[in-house]
Amino acid sequence: MLSPAGPVVAGSFRDLAGLGGKAATDFAFHVAITWWDDSVREEMGTLVHEHGVNSFKHFMAYKGAIMATDDILVESFSRCLELGAIPTVHAENGELVYHMQQKLLAQGLTGPEAHPLSRPPQVEGEAASRAIRIASTLGAPIYLVHVSTKDAVDEIAYARQQGHPVYGECLAGHLLIDDSVYQDTDWGRAAAHVMSPPFRPKGHQEALWHGLQSGNLQTTATDHCCFCADQKAAGKDDFTKIPNGTAGVEDRLAVLWG
Numbered sequence: 001m002l003s004p005a006g007p008v009v010a011g012s013f014r015d016l017a018g019l020g021g022k023a024a025t026d027f028a029f030h031v032a033i034t035w036w037d038d039s040v041r042e043e044m045g046t047l048v049h050e051h052g053v054n055s056f057k058h059f060m061a062y063k064g065a066i067m068a069t070d071d072i073l074v075e076s077f078s079r080c081l082e083l084g085a086i087p088t089v090h091a092e093n094g095e096l097v098y099h100m101q102q103k104l105l106a107q108g109l110t111g112p113e114a115h116p117l118s119r120p121p122q123v124e125g126e127a128a129s130r131a132i133r134i135a136s137t138l139g140a141p142i143y144l145v146h147v148s149t150k151d152a153v154d155e156i157a158y159a160r161q162q163g164h165p166v167y168g169e170c171l172a173g174h175l176l177i178d179d180s181v182y183q184d185t186d187w188g189r190a191a192a193h194v195m196s197p198p199f200r201p202k203g204h205q206e207a208l209w210h211g212l213q214s215g216n217l218q219t220t221a222t223d224h225c226c227f228c229a230d231q232k233a234a235g236k237d238d239f240t241k242i243p244n245g246t247a248g249v250e251d252r253l254a255v256l257w258g
C-alpha cells in the first residue's frame with residue numbers, strides 16, 4: 001500500500017477493499033513496507049493511530065520489485081516496536097532465489113518444475129533465522145507468515161525456547177499438498193501450483209503439523225492470492241514469469257474439505 005509512486009491515502013483503504021461499510025465480518029488490514037524513508041515512518045504512525053492497522057508485512061523475497069532488504073527490516077521493525085505494531089515477514093532470501101532462477105534458466109530449465117528448485121527449503125530457513133535474529137536484537141516481536149519448511153519451524157522453535165516473542169503461521173495448502181504437483185505433465189495444472197513459498201516434499205508437512213501441535217506455530221491461514229490461467233500463461237517459456245503471489249491455490253475450507 002505504501003508505494004514509491006506516492007503514499008496511498010489511508011482513509012481510502014475501506015474503499016480500495018470495496019467494503020464501503022457493508023462488510024458482514026470483522027476485518028483489518030496489514031500493510032506492506034516495500035521501501036523506506038521518513039514519510040513511510042510517519043505514515044506507519046498514522047495507520048496505527050488513526051486506522052487500526054497493527055501489523056506490517058515485509059517481503060524478504062522478490063528482488064528488484066518489493067523486496068525489503070536488511071536496512072529496511074531494521075528501520076521498520078524498530079518503528080513497529082515504537083508503535084506497538086507487529087512486524088511480519090515473508091521469509092525467503094530474495095538474493096538466493098534470484099541467483100538460483102538465473103542458474104536454472106541458463107541450464108534450460110524453464111518449466112514450473114524449476115520453481116521449487118529455485119526456492120529450496122534453506123532459502124526459507126536462512127530468511128526466517130535472519131528476520132528472527134534482527135527482531136530479537138531489537139527486542140521486537142515477529143510473526144512469520146506462511147511458514148512452509150521444517151527449516152523455518154526449527155528456527156521459530158529455537159527462538160521461542162530462548163524466550164523470544166516469535167510467532168508462526170502455516171497455510172492449509174502446505175499442510176496437505178506436496179511438491180509432486182510440479183511434476184504434472186499438464187503445464188496449466190503445474191503452473192497453477194506455482195506460488196511462493198512453493199509446495200514442499202512431504203517431510204516438511206509433518207514438521208508443520210508438529211509445529212501446530214507443539215504450539216510453536218500459532219495460526220493456520222490462507223493468503224488467497226490467486227491468478228487465472230491467462231495470467232499464468234505469461235510464464236509459458238520462463239517459470240520466473242509465472243505470477244506467483246503467495247500461497248494462492250485454494251482457500252482453506254476447499255483444501256481441508258475438498
Ligand SMILES: [Zn+2]
Pocket residue numbers: 090145146196246
Ligand atoms: Zn508472502
